[in-house]
Amino acid sequence: MTIVLIRAFILYLVVMFSIRLMGKRQLGELQPAELVTTILISNIATLSLEDIEIPLLHGIMPILALVCFEVLVSWISLKSVKFRRLISGSPKIIIRDGILDQDMLRTLRFSVDDVMTALRLGGIFSIEEVQFAIVETNGSVSVYQKSADQPATKEDVHTAKKDCNPPQVIIADGQLREHALASIGQDRKWLDLILRNSGTSIPEIFMMTADQACRYQIIKKDQKN
């Protein structure tokens, strides 16, 4: 039992390291190669956990090797379009100017229900509204609406303002984040002034956010905390 526990801990570390090595892409939508690697890693880890007759190295080695292959394949894919097409395929257009490409649907083995589900998830209920619908290499469907059916933007109604970065968390749980303060182009003097005017101090603040336009919000800690 103790051996299983220790092996589980070691394998957990190896799998965590492997997932980190594969990068953040892994956590989002999976490409075919990434999906294969993920399934294989989970199977290998399970086998090594279950059977203590199998040396731990027989589990660790293929996991690391698969992840390394995956990282190298994605790096080569980044450098070579041909290789990328070979590994991940290419996006396919299934609706063009409101007309379904039935041959492409058959090729992709996509049913009409699949298409309608994807459109509805994008807030579209009629194929006629669609300028382009593209099946991406990870199987998701991207939809571009016809101009007449697109919602009006602020620019369309001439109310667009200057682009502004989202507010940053300057103080979290009584801790100042210097880099966040710098990222909104302010310094400690500005912060001290704000805090003095608000009659508070950094340790008393639960959260403070501010943006580049110097708009800020302060949430003080509850008294019981």
Next chain:
Amino acid sequence: MNHCKASVGILIGLILLCISSLMILKSKSETYLAIIDQLETTFQTGSIEDTLVVYDKLESELEKYHNITGLFVNGTELDEMREIVSSLKPMILANQKNTSAEIARLRMLVQNLYEEELPEFWNIL
């Protein structure tokens, strides 16, 4: 790019580990096979005392062999070797005829253990 460099580094490390594991297995197997041959020869001469001395050597070497090769070889085969070695002593003491056959089986197991680890066509497939 850092991930790529790390991957290449890990792959090189894994290849080196594979090569060194083969070399260790080869060297350990050769040492062990030499003791098995010595046991066989001594047993053929008919001296039980001398055979038992070699047997003790074989038994202690098995522990070292098991500890090292157990890192990269399936435990089932090593357990089978242990089983044969433990059954040899009473057979030697009783001067049984099938002792040679058991020694030959042990030799075959040790040889196979190394040969099965070699990256050869039939092993890979």
